[in-house]
Amino acid sequence: MTTRIASQLLAIGCLASLLVPAAGAQEAYPTKPVRLVIGFAAGGGTDVIARALAERLGGILGQPVVLDNKVGANGNIAGEIVAKALPDGYTLLYNTSSIVISPALYPKLSYDVTKDLIPVSMTANLPLVLVASKKLDVRSPQDFVSYLKRNPGKLNYASAGNGNITHLSTLLMLQSLGAQATHVPYRSEAPALADLAGGQVHFYLATAPGAIPLIKDDRIRGLAVGTLERMDTLPQLPTMSEAVVKGLEVGAWSGIMAPAGTKPEIIQKLDAAIAAALKDKALLEKFAAQGALPRYMPSAQYGTYMRDELGRWVQIVKANPVKID
Numbered sequence: 001m002t003t004r005i006a007s008q009l010l011a012i013g014c015l016a017s018l019l020v021p022a023a024g025a026q027e028a029y030p031t032k033p034v035r036l037v038i039g040f041a042a043g044g045g046t047d048v049i050a051r052a053l054a055e056r057l058g059g060i061l062g063q064p065v066v067l068d069n070k071v072g073a074n075g076n077i078a079g080e081i082v083a084k085a086l087p088d089g090y091t092l093l094y095n096t097s098s099i100v101i102s103p104a105l106y107p108k109l110s111y112d113v114t115k116d117l118i119p120v121s122m123t124a125n126l127p128l129v130l131v132a133s134k135k136l137d138v139r140s141p142q143d144f145v146s147y148l149k150r151n152p153g154k155l156n157y158a159s160a161g162n163g164n165i166t167h168l169s170t171l172l173m174l175q176s177l178g179a180q181a182t183h184v185p186y187r188s189e190a191p192a193l194a195d196l197a198g199g200q201v202h203f204y205l206a207t208a209p210g211a212i213p214l215i216k217d218d219r220i221r222g223l224a225v226g227t228l229e230r231m232d233t234l235p236q237l238p239t240m241s242e243a244v245v246k247g248l249e250v251g252a253w254s255g256i257m258a259p260a261g262t263k264p265e266i267i268q269k270l271d272a273a274i275a276a277a278l279k280d281k282a283l284l285e286k287f288a289a290q291g292a293l294p295r296y297m298p299s300a301q302y303g304t305y306m307r308d309e310l311g312r313w314v315q316i317v318k319a320n321p322v323k324i325d
Helices: 003-019 045-061 073-083 098-105 141-150 165-177 189-198 208-216 264-277 281-289 299-319
Strands: 034-038 065-069 091-096 117-133 156-159 182-185 203-207 220-225 251-259 293-297
Touching: 034 045, 034 073, 045 065, 045 091, 045 117, 045 251, 045 264, 045 281, 073 091, 073 098, 073 117, 073 251, 091 098, 098 165, 098 299, 117 141, 117 165, 117 189, 117 208, 117 264, 117 299, 141 165, 141 220, 156 165, 156 189, 165 182, 165 203, 165 299, 189 203, 189 208, 189 220, 203 208, 208 220, 251 264, 264 299, 281 293, 293 299
Parallel strands: 034 065, 034 091, 156 182, 156 203
Antiparallel strands: 091 251, 117 203, 117 220, 117 251, 117 293
């Protein structure tokens, strides 16, 4: 082989190496639409929040983020789908706080939230608000606590269902106060609030979107909010930490998770996109319309928070006769 031919072959090889990616080179992510599985019905408050976030994330990531509603078993059907999906970043879970309640309520779950899923970011919080019937002779959270303790077991409280966050949060509050009350479960929040306004039940830890209109119409009495800071939409109400139980925070938070085994660089990219999305003014306005507050936590912090919450709710369920419907 002549020196000239050898030089030509070397040049061709160099050109080919520039055109063909090296073995093991990382493919850019994402290169196709991302599926965001949610365990709750279309049109509900959680769905509206997740859909607004998905739209903004799609703009940041450069690929559509498509919501896929897989309803049932308190969000566990969606959790199982994502836990068993390929860990390639293209199937994600939009989870709510129910994901750390379910292990206590469903002893035979087909997936382990601490092993089969990876937290990406917390995204939002739907605060709970302590509200009372206007027929109950209390005017402040301090009045309410005093009345509750003087009358053990005589007051009843609503929930949006056995094992629901509104039920377990009330049990947590009662346990913290050393008080007792009778549980009246409903199938959803609307009838619970209707009976509270009618005086059939005495108090309720309602979601902010459900409670705010009735408080403003003076149909029920707002006592305290479950956030650690006062809410702009209910500035007249103290926090539960201020006026009921110090340090108590209750709400239906939500976030995004991925299948275990998803590459760290994908988790980091998604985490950064969520952080950026939660600074978008138009998105925050959509959250506010649903009574939700943006609440960002990066992956590691979110994982620690979830483990703490899991322990909290397992303890509450074990300490009380909680059975799902």
